[in-house]
Amino acid sequence: MAKIGRQKKKQIKVKKEKFIPQSLKGMRDILPEEGKYFDYFLEKLEKLAKIYGFEKIEIPILEEKSLFTRSIGQTTDIVEKEMFSFVDKGGREVALRPEGTAGVVRAYIENGMQNLPQPVKLYYFGPMFRYEKPQAGRERQFHQFGLEVLGAAGPIVDVQLILLCWNFFQEIKLQTELQINCLGCPDCQKEYRRRLLEFFRYKKRLLCPNCRIRLEKSPLRIFDCKEKKCQEISSTAPSIVDCLCEACKNHFIKVLENLDELEIPYNLNSRLVRGLDYYTKTVFEFWPSRIGLSDEEKSRFSLAGGGRYDNLVKILGGPVTPAAGVAFGLERITEEFKNQNLKLPKERRNIVFLAQIGETAKKKALHLFENLVKAKIDIKEALAKDSLKAQLELANKIGAKLVLILGQDEVAHKTIIIKDMRTGIQEVVNVDKIVEEIKKRL
């Protein structure tokens, strides 16, 4: 019996594997240090969005898979290879959103926003998911800040979106370069397809199997191919700009004229097709501008991208509604901000730190802290700490201008010590007058 008992114990031991939780590949934590960069960029972006009349929208992270296949396109990398999709308990095929535009358009149609005064201008922020091969600047979960303008056809809308991006990058002092192209309307794309098929007639067999299918189904996607051979061949392909109809050509000219007027430099890039099928007319990207980066690397680290998508609302079952938008990648902007040796601005704050010694003082400090918050003092505490030395060190680290010290004696005499961290001078004041005393010294 004793032998069996020991054997059983052994088995149990073997089963007990040490569980070391780890985040999934390509998905990482945004620690407080990186969060500070996100907060800084988001504050600027949100402020700019509001200046330009955008309102916030929150859309679900999970949507029907067909929403994305219909809008982004069956032959795109995102839909073909990168969707986090699964069947839910109700048997529905669902997917984690790989981008925000499709969800915003769905929300626009579903909530009857076409009946609101047009254009409807919406902005959003949140995580997006793409099952990509994780590498520098390419993650499986990343964060976008996006802007969509629904119900406006004029080139001025495209220009304003670009201008907003330009203003943002100028404000954070990030060196970028604007790449721009025009993909035309379905008619232009039909003509372009014809020219591409002609161009590739004798080269088709040299393309990778994927591109051969792309050529049939959606020739623009050939330009997304990462295969060197396909890139080489497509580099001499005709440019879509030569296939633009009069209306699309005029639209593009107006966009460029406005950019010239605003003195926003741009690079006409006929190979810029973006990785999503819904675009019509203007498309653009902001690439990092840094010595040592090749064009291929710059395009791989694109910081923001967008364009016009005049047919998407209709494709998703809504009325004909011209639209345009852009999305910024927060992780890439953070990375590039650091690569360009830029620093977050130092916060100008009047931090006051409340330190306490002993149990009675701790109790009093708890109340005093609440009162100081109500009096709008930028107050910080470390009530969980007992040592005065540790509290003063922390006060120093966070840049407190004043430290309030409450000990047994002070509690007994209804006083408190104010230490000015800039001069080192300490004074004892009446605790009931503390708010006035603080304001006098800040």
Ligand code: HAM
């Ligand atoms: P997108 O170019 O696919 O456009 O993504 C926008 C930005 O998200 C990129 O410029 C990049 O900064 C960031 N990004 C994309 N994929 C990753 C990744 N795997 N890891 C890290 N960052 C990434 C769109 O998503 C469109 N919805 C933009 C748009 C809005 N067009 C019209 N309205």
